[in-house]
Amino acid sequence: MQTFDPESPGDVPVALVTGVAGQDGMFVSRLLLQRGWRVVGTIRPGSRSVDRMRPYLAGVEVVEHDQRDVEGFAAILRRFRPRSIYNLAGFSAVQASWKAATEVMLTNSVAVVEMLEEVVRFRDEAGFAPRFVQASSAEMFGPETYGMLTEGVAHDPRTPYAVSKSAAHYAVNAYRDRHEVFGCGVIMFNHESPFRGRQFIAGRIARLAAEVAQGLPTRLTLGALDVERDWGAASDVAAALVAALDHDTPSDYVVATGESHTLRDMLRVAFAAVGRDDALDHVDLQPAMWSTIQASSLLGDSTRARERLDWHPLVDFETLVKGMVETDLRRLGTGVEESADYL
Template sequence: MTAQTSRTALVTGVAGQDGIYLARLLVDLGYRVVGTIRPDASGVRRAYLDGVETVELEQRDRAGFGALLESVRPDEVYNLAGFTSVGASWRHAETVAETNGLAVVRMLEELVAYAERHGEAPRFFQPSSSEMFGVSDQQPQTEGTPHHPRSPYAATKSFAHHLTVNYRESYGLFTATGTLYNHESPLRGSQFVTRKITRSVAEIALGRRDELTLGNLDVRRDWGFAADYARAMHLMLQLDDPQDFIIATGASRQLAEVLEVAFAAVGIDDASRYVRQDPSLMRPADVVDLYGDPTKAREQLGWAPTLGFEQIIEHMVHTDVERLRSGVEETPAYLFPA
């Protein structure tokens, strides 16, 4: 990519997986990048945030967000902060509604107020989730597939998605949504099943644990690479007119396949010897299969994944092995395959 003219981007949740990949992309493109982190955040991944200005902001703080808009005057806003765990959303339904739903209302209201003061608001990206589709009769899902959310997390993402579209249509804001299917990397949090698998496999390979306990192995998801999805976010805000896109690979793989690839990456052919299923880890309502149709993104954004399923999982396993061997948990060298 060629460098942009001087532009400013505000990235909420900049210390998360997606925030890091996006911020580094934007810095490489010549942007000034300002990113928000939680006031109570511990162990912020500073190793990945070279060239990024960080500001403490609680996601639900409307006045704080409005003040930040005025002080930063961004050209683009990427809202990547929020509650990200589907499973944990059942235990924290009120928090996820506040963080993923009402917080977005407040941000959109502040963008409207900003436009009234300055004549134009920054372009705004809202990440939607494939979990919104829930129990869908349509495979693969497209931009027009109805939502049937099956968790508090999914319901709040659907709410925010429709709000973002409505504020675009009602107030003329440049707001775009990207419905992101599962996207992984070595920066995935340990609470997510893919990272739980790759870290555990690395520990098993190094003789530091004996088994891995999981819930439903039959679920299928469309798994991509987080850096590819960050690139799609940026492309959406470069269009002449705001639109909504599905960002996916177009293929689903069973969770059991993640296990097979992960164990094979450390030379173990039979994963079943190390895996135990625990019914208590099953969700109250699970979605069996989701995969998206990325045709619109391919045709209108020129976007396509650069890493395949096997490459992603192998990269995550090899990185976790290196973390355990070296004792270095975070370094930019882990972001992409060697």
Template sequence: MPRALITGITGQDGRYLAEFLAAKGYEVFGLVRGQNNPRARPVLEAVPSVRLLSGDLRDLPSLVGALDAARPDEVYNLAAISFVGMSWRQAELTSEITGLGVLRMLEALRIHTRDDLARVRFYQASSSEMFGKVREVPQNETTPFHPRSPYGVAKTFGHYITVNYRESYGAYACSGILFNHESPRRGHEFVTRKVTRGAARIALGLQDTIALGNVDARRDWGFAGDYVEAMWLMLQQDEPHDYVIATGETHTVRDLLDIAFRRVGIDDWEPHVRREPRLIRPAEVDLLVGDSTLARERLGWKPRGGFPDLIEMMVDADLADLTRPAHDPAGTDRPADLEDPRWTR
């Protein structure tokens, strides 16, 4: 039975990846910061076989301990301070976790494997935000980076340190340069979920407006469930390589609003959207669209479904969630049971 360790397992991608790997027969371990983390319970409920390990990307010894406990064949480093807007307010913390955390994870892997890094395959979650002020459209694996946020800068460091460990120590280490990928599990602070949940709440009479910044920004949006399959495929190849994972289509926030509000029966969203200058980024990324030709040719990967289907699915999930009886079926506001045997100390 193959073994995998996922950092950031409580996030959107981590949960989808844990489910994907468990279905393939993996023994799945997840790194969680603090055993009172309330986001651990949904992971335990979604993937009953998962084992949770306590660790922190700011603490190298805890990472070595987690690797020694899990003894993984594959490591997926998904953990990050992932909300771009917050990275300006917490630039140092973003750098510590999203940037230096990658270095600590690779160094922990070097210690764990006693310098035989190639025997454990490593995936780093890179980001389209590294392209920032884009030099070409669409963006592919050879497009130069020009990050426009502390998050993008930190991700660029993480990307290049992964390349460095591959070239310096012979690590089987690769990065997935993932463009925006969404789902009903996306955090409420991200614009896609902010819009889909806001539209659902407005349709149900629970709020009147949504506050947004730049509605003309363009992004390449796909489904997170598809993208975790690409992560796995990267680690199944004979040689490590970095890949752009994207749909190749671009849409504006206006397009997102059109689809979400139409899904709840509202044709004109303008009266329900407040433009807030404070929500506009200090340095905007205007046009991101990826060229995933390499992944399609070498990995046999391609996205399923389209952008309208994705947004309608998210709206439907938010409507269902908001109309459930008033209780907490997912247990998201309660910490996981510290006596649960799936916690490994």
């Protein structure tokens, strides 16, 4: 664990969390604040997501920063002198990445290389280098994946999003080898929470169940029901991100539960949480929405994280989905979409 002396003036460590208004940034920030760190979080200039997440970011110093602004990043390094950087910002929609491929590459991969360059420059000037963790994605493995996926499985990305994430992941590896940057690539499999953006399918399923339970006329359109993913909790993923930078040696880590579930399973659990079993009556299928260049199944082997970081997922699939539905029921019942009481 990275240690500091709280009695020593100026020795309170600073963590820089990019993309702090996302679910991962929020959970990481709260963990670090609980440990006595000072947390500086970045948001995209003009972003409205911070307004939605503000109830959960008490204590975080929020600054606007365009991920592609290398001079701005250099200024942030010199101003705050962080000991750790959690790079969680970026374009995150897999399918939508085809509509903004250049932006995705600049934001998710080129920007990461520039950040690593600035980390090296900062080290040469300041005499120390912040530790760096990159939010990598299981989508990097590509559509032809079989069995349990480990850190050593070769990437076969087939979408702009997956390509950008793979490039950034390997960049961290390269700077770790060439420049001895303490860089970790945490390969995150699907993970959810009640605080994930509604543009993601798990959140839409939870909201569907809650709205149906309230008698609202609502429907959901899906491309497929039997897509399998290794779904975990964002709170567990955040713990792994922090643990990766606490370790004495930098490495890459798969963070996954080791269990797969389908969208059909998620629908069943979500509707069971409100005492119903008629989920499919509220779903419209449009197979054209599903892309064959996305994996039909992704399953992760987190043995390295479990053995080296003593990390273990604490939230199982059913508890996760039920918790998301229960939070949406509270939102509908109170009319308050976001509240610290929902944590």
